[in-house]
Amino acid sequence: RGGYRSPGPTPPRTAWGGESCSFESSLSSHCTNAGVSVLEVPRENQPIHREKVKRYIIEHIDLGAYYYHKYFYNKEHQNYFGVDENLGPVAVSIRREKLDDGKDKEGAQYNYRVTFRTSELTTLRGAILEDAVPSTAKHGTARGLPLKEVLEYVVPELNIPCLRLALNSPKVPEQLLKLDEQGLSFQHKVGILYCKAGQSTEEEMYNNESAGPAFEEFLDLLGQRVRLKGFTKYRAQLDNKTDSTGAHSLYTTYKDYELMFHVSSLLPYTPNNRQQLLRKRHIGNDIVTIVFQEPGALPFTPQKHSLPLPARVRHRQSPQPLHRERLLQCGSVQV
Numbered sequence: 001r002g003g004y005r006s007p008g009p010t011p012p013r014t015a016w017g018g019e020s021c022s023f024e025s026s027l028s029s030h031c032t033n034a035g036v037s038v039l040e041v042p043r044e045n046q047p048i049h050r051e052k053v054k055r056y057i058i059e060h061i062d063l064g065a066y067y068y069h070k071y072f073y074n075k076e077h078q079n080y081f082g083v084d085e086n087l088g089p090v091a092v093s094i095r096r097e098k099l100d101d102g103k104d105k106e107g108a109q110y111n112y113r114v115t116f117r118t119s120e121l122t123t124l125r126g127a128i129l130e131d132a133v134p135s136t137a138k139h140g141t142a143r144g145l146p147l148k149e150v151l152e153y154v155v156p157e158l159n160i161p162c163l164r165l166a167l168n169s170p171k172v173p174e175q176l177l178k179l180d181e182q183g184l185s186f187q188h189k190v191g192i193l194y195c196k197a198g199q200s201t202e203e204e205m206y207n208n209e210s211a212g213p214a215f216e217e218f219l220d221l222l223g224q225r226v227r228l229k230g231f232t233k234y235r236a237q238l239d240n241k242t243d244s245t246g247a248h249s250l251y252t253t254y255k256d257y258e259l260m261f262h263v264s265s266l267l268p269y270t271p272n273n274r275q276q277l278l279r280k281r282h283i284g285n286d287i288v289t290i291v292f293q294e295p296g297a298l299p300f301t302p303q304k305h306s307l308p309l310p311a312r313v314r315h316r317q318s319p320q321p322l323h324r325e326r327l328l329q330c331g332s333v334q335v
Helices: 043-053 063-071 147-154 171-181 202-206 213-222 277-283
Strands: 078-084 088-098 110-118 124-129 187-195 224-227 248-254 257-263 288-293 310-314 332-334
Touching (some): 124 147, 187 277, 213 248, 257 277
Parallel strands (some): 187 257
Antiparallel strands (some): 078 088, 110 124, 224 248
């Protein structure tokens, strides 16, 4: 935890933010794939892990970023801000909640949820039983423990006197929500270039007005063609009002993700303009570009800083139909 000290013996129902915390499993149906590779699974264990591996998302996401939204937002809690001389700017959110499983016991049980944000350390998120916090005050009362004592126990490195209570304004939790979830993205745009036989340069690919049947079949594997005019889902900067970026595009979803493909042959072709800037403006700004090569296409090397993370797909003539599963490889793929 980069400087955080464990708050003594772990009591029941204590959960600190991390890859294996129980609360994260309730935030999403996904499992984080941080530090996990299918190739690292021993051969003898692959059948056991096959179903589990299918649930891994396409990239690591900090599912803990939802913690504030789930347990604090629109609920009574306190926010504190300050500048610690060692940690720099800090933002702390703390909430006391009554536990349902304590209603039939002698005295009520309470839980404290804490989110501690700093630019110097990983965000600390988690919960701790009130009974686990050493205090001179009585536990289990309606008043609760002094928050100073809770924070001193949970985050001993923090200089508590530097904190100031935030204004009671809806803008404060809204900004904290944006801060916590700013790294999340469930919308991605991917470029697709079509390369004919004998072609080897990006300029030639950008100037292909139409594509062959194999390429059309390949597109059908990736997603569904959608009419852009009036399209209300993720459009990846494509025009959904006047057809200035083409009448149709390719769109698909994967779990919670939306993917829009910028297909070179579906973007408008500009005659007598070898640069094809309209096509290049979209495909050149995508996170990855797929280059589909017909048989006879020449080897090509992307120009520096022109195509982002290019992936090559080569079509080989075969009576077998294309299968989506065969595309789930990285680098150069033959289909």
